[in-house]
Amino acid sequence: MILVALGANLPGPDGRDALATCRAAAAALDSLPGLRLRALSLWYATAPVPAAPASPDYVNGVARLEGRAPDPASLLAALQAVEARFGRVRPYPNAPRTLDLDLIDLDGLVRDAPDPILPHPRAHLRAFVLAPLADVAPGWVHPRLGATAARLLAAVGLEGVRVLAESGPDGYMEGSS
Numbered sequence: 001m002i003l004v005a006l007g008a009n010l011p012g013p014d015g016r017d018a019l020a021t022c023r024a025a026a027a028a029l030d031s032l033p034g035l036r037l038r039a040l041s042l043w044y045a046t047a048p049v050p051a052a053p054a055s056p057d058y059v060n061g062v063a064r065l066e067g068r069a070p071d072p073a074s075l076l077a078a079l080q081a082v083e084a085r086f087g088r089v090r091p092y093p094n095a096p097r098t099l100d101l102d103l104i105d106l107d108g109l110v111r112d113a114p115d116p117i118l119p120h121p122r123a124h125l126r127a128f129v130l131a132p133l134a135d136v137a138p139g140w141v142h143p144r145l146g147a148t149a150a151r152l153l154a155a156v157g158l159e160g161v162r163v164l165a166e167s168g169p170d171g172y173m174e175g176s177s
Contacts, residue, residue, distance in 0.1 A: 007058045035069065042164075049126065052094070
């Protein structure tokens with residue numbers, strides 16, 4: 001199982017709002033060679049972390065992909081290419097963005113270097129990752145910590161996380177397989 005967090009808080013270069021960008025990015029993930037989108041979480045709205053008063057709220061979700069995963073570096077490069085197609089720039093750390101794709105887990109692989117570090121080194125601390133992750137992989141266990149997504153989410157809490165959208169543009173309930 002491959003878990004990818006999606007987030008955005010700026011309109012894309014084509015004028016799409018953050019939710020439309022995230023939905024389009026999820027469709028793009030389904031076209032990665034050898035991989036298929038098997039589940040897509042609900043969409044959540046959250047304040048930026050770290051807090052940035054002038055920055056709009058983020059749209060966040062998680063995609064569960066399955067298939068023949070490339071090596072971690074190749075998958076990271078593919079995710080960054082999708083980000084670039086949606087206008088992602090990196091002017092400074094934690095800058096607002098048109099799209100952010102984070103590789104959270106790659107079939108339970110534990111890896112400290114080189115990039116990407118797996119599992120994602122801060123995923124277990126972020127409700128905006130854990131809430132949608134629990135939608136698509138409720139039985140997921142953090143490969144380093146041995147804790148389920150539900151247990152990790154209970155530890156960080158849901159303050160500031162709210163459901164934004166429940167269904168995809170084609171009407172199916174996201175988060176179902």
